[in-house]
Amino acid sequence: MSRDPELPASAYAEVPPPADVRDRVRRVWRYQSGAAPAAPLILPDGCVDLIWDGARLFIAGPDQQATPAQLAPGATLTGLRLAPGVAHRLLGTPMQALADQRIAADAVIGPRAGVLERRLLDGADPARTLLAAVAERGVQPDPRMAWLFAQLSGPDAPPLPELARQLGLSERSLHRHCLQAFGYGPKVLDRILRLQRWLRLASGAITLTRAAFDAGYADASHLSHDVRRLTGLTPTALLRDHGH
Known part of the structure; x- marks a missing residue:
């Protein structure tokens, strides 16, 4: 494996993974909480994370709504955000079984989780150890679901029926594949990725x-409805606290 990424020391930091696992890992990240208990709001992003908290290895399944993470003072979390379309293959389970859950890794991947936890408890570097475990598996993302995620993440995302047609799938079959790969259907995935697209655009936009128009919303009320539905916040509050 290539040289491990360097994670800066800050409350939250993320870096791209080494080149040889970028088809399976989207980001390597670390979160360090302060002296007081913390409950950062985790926004839905269509992804699944493998996380070490210093004592246990767990999986953060795909969220359909923003979820506060309850963290003890001084907690340090190291995680891998898995690439779109790979989690169900890497973990060997359909993602709808993990939607909106934080679940111990051994309940999903069995004895392999125990091996990893022992290495991590013995002082192995968390990011290096988790990356090596992913590299050893040798699984590849589902190319159709990776392509779908990329299409819905980009500007001018085509309508879902057109995407299904391009994939050679019926809309019912597309829904089934999305449940397996992302934990929810394509309409929810589209809504989540449109929100993420708006967050990327909003900080540099005139208004x-x-x-909202550039991200694919019909109007300001459409934006407000989706933001409240997914996060419980107003667009202004969301951008203030979670803008890119």
Whole structure:
């Protein structure tokens, strides 16, 4: 494996993974909480994370809504955000079984989780150890679901029926594949990725409404409805606290 990424020391930091696992890992990240208990709001992003918290290895399944993470003072989390379309293959389970859950890794991947936890408890570097475990598996993402995620993440995302047609799938079959790969159907995935697209655009836009149009929302009320539905916040509050 290539040289491990260097993670800066800060409250939250993320870096790209080494080149040889970028088809399976989207980001390597670390979160360090402060002296007081913390409950950072985790926004849905269509992804699944493998996380070490210093005592246990767990999986953060795909969220359908923003979820506060309850962290003890001084907690340090190291995680891998898995690439789109790979989690169900890497973990050997359909993602709808893990949706909106934080679950011990051994309940999903069995004895392999125990081996990893022992190495981590013995002082192995968390990011290096988790990356090596992913590299050893040798699984590849589902190319159709990776392509779908990329299409829905980009500007001018085509309508879902058109994407299904391009994939050679019926809309019912597309829904089934999305449940397995992402934990929810394509309409929910589209809504989540549109929100993420708006967050990327909003910080540099002239107005939030202009960013909403560019992200694919019909109007400002459509944006407000989806933001409240997914996060419980107003667009202004979401951008203030979670803008890119």
